[in-house]
Amino acid sequence: MIPQRIFIPLYIIFIFFIFSSCQKKASNLVPINTKAEVVKLISIADLFNENKKTDSAFFYYNKVKFICNPITDTENYVSTINDMAAIQQNHADFIGSESTIIEALPYIKYLKTPKLAWNTYVTLSFNYLNTYDYKNAILYNQKALTLKTESWRNLAAKNNIAVILMEEEKYTESLKIFLALITKQEVKSDDEFYAKVLDNIGFCYFKINDLKNAISYLNQSLKIRQKEKRPFDLGKSYIHFAKFYKKSNSALAKKYMLLSYKQFSIINNVDERLCALKLIIENSSNQELKKHSIIYVNLVDSIFEVRQKAKNQFAKIKYDSKKDRDENLKLKTHKAENELQLERQKNRNIISYIIIVFSLSLILVLYFYLTSRGNKEKIEATYNSETRIAKKLHDELANDIYHTMAFAENKNLSIPENREQLLTNLDAIYSRTRDISKENTTIITDENYVWVLTEMIAGFNTPNTNLTINGLDTIIWTTIEENTQITIYRVLQELLVNMKKHSSASLVEINFKTLNKNIIINYSDNGYGIDINDIAFKNGLHNVENRILSIKGEIDIDSGPGKGFKVFIKFPF
Template structure:
């Protein structure tokens, strides 16, 4: 009791020390500051296309976010940063940024942020020609519980990727299914894009009639909206359509496409248009557009490289600043807690030493007490069992033999022989009891000892069959299990000889990968398991098998013989 109280108060002391440290180290919430930084990045910079400044503020918000407790803001900031890098052609940098968010998507509550992460990542893979992963992340986006238009957008992305892979028939089936959806029909821009892509798939599969129909249908919608990028895409597809059949008309569309993309300074589409123009030009015109192409490539490379370096520097500087601030905070906190922690460590050390010694002593006395009690119980049970056997099996026989010797004339030959037979029976029973309680050999001679014990029950009236005993690798079996097998079989055979009047007994041994199986069968008179006279013997048999984590099943009925199934692990 005194030890328990000591342990309890020690635990309370340790708990109070831990709580004290936790209160000191608990950081203040920065959620309001994070929301403010993201709002500045959104409204003042991202919406006004000042992407470098927007990137700076998103990165600043991300670095003070806890990615577990404030996963939505953390992932939102990373998504925006990845989009900005993607706009600037830094697909590898964008992929690295979005990848930072992936481990924390499981904490995000807004499914739209998860969708943004997957779609941005898929676009990066598409632009780096990793079509397999591009499709994979669109499929992940499709599995999310989002608005229907987002599911349709993901399907559209998959169709575009298949088109880029040259799988035009597969892509076509998806686009055709999309244009039947009300969300697409009610969205002119999305509908025109899908129709244009359907036309391109038909063009690539040489169905020119359908290709022109869908190109033209898309162009009519785009003319109404009059957006340069979308019109430029239609012009380029018309150019490709007429490239072989009407080169001059194709050239006209190429130049119109280039003009539209130049008006909005869309670098990638300008370069794509110039490639097409150069392919279909010659002489001075070829030289003119080749020079424009080379200069544009050089300019784009320089601009994008500067952007990449700038974004990398922003991320590096923020990390460096965060690491330095963290070091300063840690150093200050350690100075404040140094004395307190030193005292706590000393006290905890003393408590642990005293507690450990107390537990060792308690455990020692407990185990010693348990061991002694089990030894006493085992000794008592053994002595009780032997005493009962001596009383049940020998006392009456000795009394009857003594009475016979006193009342009969021992000079007569038949009386003398009867007395000798009685004494021989008493001797045999005494020897059996002695063997039941003698030490069992468990070394390499165990198999021989077990056979000898079993064979002693073979007689002129009992035919005993033994099978499979030599198939068991007894040297691999635990000593206690071998003793248990010996005693259990001995108990069964003694009961058979005393009660069953069996003439045939079979004992079969079988080894499996992990177990040893023993089947005992005799053709005796059988027993009613509910009213047996030697219930204690069977109870001992069951307890012995269960003690070695084995299984036992006893099956018998009057005039039906006696069967025992035993199984135990090797």
């Protein structure tokens, strides 16, 4: 290890010689034209994408993103960003897709092709829809409507808005849009689009209890879809029929549930299969209930693993590319500086050369030392994270699944109370799986950090828990170290998870403020509280305490049975 007291004076000498010998910086660097390379890489990526090799396609699209000039070659840049976001979206990585697609937004104004802007807005709206941000989902479809594009794109954007309103259970508003759409010739001439709108109209009528119109439109849609024979569209029709007949004719409803599951299985659409399975489980009993429950649990487990691997893979591709690019820029910068230094110091004496070479050697040694230490810390962090995840999966998720299977085997599931308990257990398993996924996602620490932190905190806001945040946007997070940002994110996440698991709080408040070059965070909830001398609980907060101490911060916990839970955090910036 290089002692700082030796390195710093030598480094100052090196800087002095550089500035004393350099009268001006070289400013005549000629930008490289990368358009030919961009076109070549896009062709390779497109070929992989067409052959469903999305990991390779994502890799080459990401290479394009780093060498493409977003201002002089905006079309290729935005198109590439759209393709990357679409790949992540198809793997259900909606947060990752959103993070990718927003990189295109600053350059929309340079586009000459409106359809690329339309694709960007619609892709972003779909991500918001799948993360339940309906307000922004509608907003970006409305932005798409303002563009001068083909009429079918405007109709598609209107259809998207109607679908979002359906998700918000605003069926009357949604119905008005759908009814207007089926009067358009472009819709009528497209059987797939026309059948989709008819099916949604029928479902909206069903939800507002106009059963006569509902069955009429559902039948019209099904008739068209049976001719087209598209498994996904048939599955959607069948599942709407199942919901329509669920109360009036359970046998017929069950038939449509099974038909829907069969169609979605043909194309291996996991999300829709899970929806169909959930309906089947709700309307099954005994061995049939057990059979479908096991299928449901296994399907949830398998898709979680597959999607998590895909998310990690895409995140790694982006991270590795950025790292390589940064290192290449550093190497080019060092090379230019060295050449300039040699040119301007050719008449200096041998002592100057020795000092410069020695200083450069120290810098290189320090660089490789810091790189090696950083890699070691990353490996240790990865190992600890994997160990923690494995422990959670074994201690929590696996035990819950075993308990649920045992419950299904030993209880009479024809009894409503037992059936309801099984569904509750399955829902708890799903929630726990989703929580583990959220706890281990990559944390963004750029200018979007405030938004990401807000989204994470807001995710704990439920009908039974009112959560408020004050002062978050008053802090300039971009001036705070990346490690500190990640630490605060994880600490707040840990506190909120503990709140959700243990406190049953109905009110949670998190306040941020700065004072004397320190950031202060006050967390409080009105939950059950706990005796701070409780050893088990202190162990639960061990990670929180260690994280705060690692950033040279202070933490104070105040709680008691029936007195809620309060945490005071202070750290320098």
